Amino acid sequence: MDFYSFLIQSLNALQYGLLLFLVASGLTLVFGIMGIINLAHGSFYMIGAYLAFALTSLTGNFFVAILLGIPLALAFGAALEALLFAHLYKRDHLEQVLLTYGLILIFEEVRSLLLGDDVHGIPVPEIFAASIPLNDTLSYPVYRLVISAVCIVLAVGLYWLIQRTRLGMMIRAGSHDRDMVQSLGIDINRIYRTVFALGVALAALAGMLAAPISSVFPGMGSQVLIISFVIVVIGGIGSVWGALIAALIIGFADTFGKVLLPDFAGLIVYLVMAVVLLWRPEGILKKG
Template sequence: MDFYSFLIQLLNGLQYGLLLFLVASGLTLVFGIMGIINLAHGSFYMIGAYMAWALAEQTGNFGLAVLLGIVLTVILGILLEAVFYRHLYKRDHLYQVLMTYGLILVFEELRSIIWGDDVHGVAVPALFSASIPLTDNLSYPVYRLAISAVCVLLALGMYLLIQRTRLGMMIRAGASNNEMVQALGINIKLIYTLVFALGVALAATAGMIAAPISSVFPNMGGQVLIICFVVVVIGGIGSVWGALLAALMIGLVDTFGKVLVPDYAGLSVYVLMAVVLLWRPEGLFKRG
């Protein structure tokens, strides 16, 4: 591998890592604040992708479809929290795993009924449809770079929201001692509902903006879920910064693993996870 291809592969790795972060951030947020293991997280990613496809077909405008999709998934998140998740906060993780696994099955079936089992493509929005030539035969799609930019913006936005706003302060307080927060007269139920809806919207947004490069197909959520858990575990459960760092590490390890040791490409990410966990059993960052 010459230096120039090395740089391109570095770009590939970072870009993949940022996308992983976007999907995993909702998962780690919901776990960190509310202590919920949400196996249905991947389903929200899938729902987002299918919404992007269906809404883009209806409206003919991808940007509009994403905005509509975000509104719809926030509403979905609020409803799900009120009907299902609210009852799980005080329960053992086993209950959470059981119920959210059940939700995966329900969402897959609903997806099959509403949208069918076909593979669909979503057109890259015209604004970003160009490619930048890198070498004589390789070019880089602008849309991939745009996704990375969105991921960076969202990471920044999450940081500001949680660390720099009053709402963020309440969220953090609720995560460390929710009874005391309630005693101080803060409506923690409402905050939980909001955080959950945010988590759902993050996953769905990831699905929506990834749809043009990933296509839309049944079970796409399942593929994403596993790698999301790896991100969260390496990063330290509940830590948003940890998730960002872990996602970037995984992006790089996966990218270079595939190129340098193609026969063991599937293993590289898990080897990384094992090494990190041996070194720091609680992940890179403890919940912060």
């Protein structure tokens, strides 16, 4: 592998890892802070991709589709938490698994009824459709760099939200002792609703950003869900920064595994998880 091929694969791994972080960060927040095992989280990624497709078809503009899709995802997440997930906090994990698995089936059926089972494509926005030449034969798409840049900005924003704001302080306090926070007069239910809506919006945004480069197809959420749970476990349940580190590790392991060891590419991610858990059973970082 020459330098330029290595550079391209490294940039692909970075972009893939950062995109996975958007999905996994919401999953680890919901799992670590609210104690909910949400098997339907991958469906939010799928919903985001289909939202991007439907809204782009209606408006003719991918950026408008994203601007409309984000508040829709936030509202959908808040409504879902209020109607269903708010009743699961004191239930056992089996009931959480059954409900969220049922949601996967419902979302897939609704998607099939509304938009069919065909594979759809979204054109890359014209402003980002160019490629940066690396040598005489190789170039790198600008849109992939844009995805990486957006994900980095969102990661910094998430850090600022959780570590530097009053809302973040309440989220962190609520993750450690729900009853104590409630006794201080803070509406913990509203905090949980905010966290859940944020998690849904992050996963949906990841689906929207990925749609022009990965296409939009049935069942796409299931693939992302499995890898996101791997990231949450490796990073440490409830740790957003652990999820970022784990997502980058998985992004590089998966990308270079497919290039260097294609026959074992499906195993490499899980081998990485096994090695990390043997080293640190609680994950790379603890909740926080």
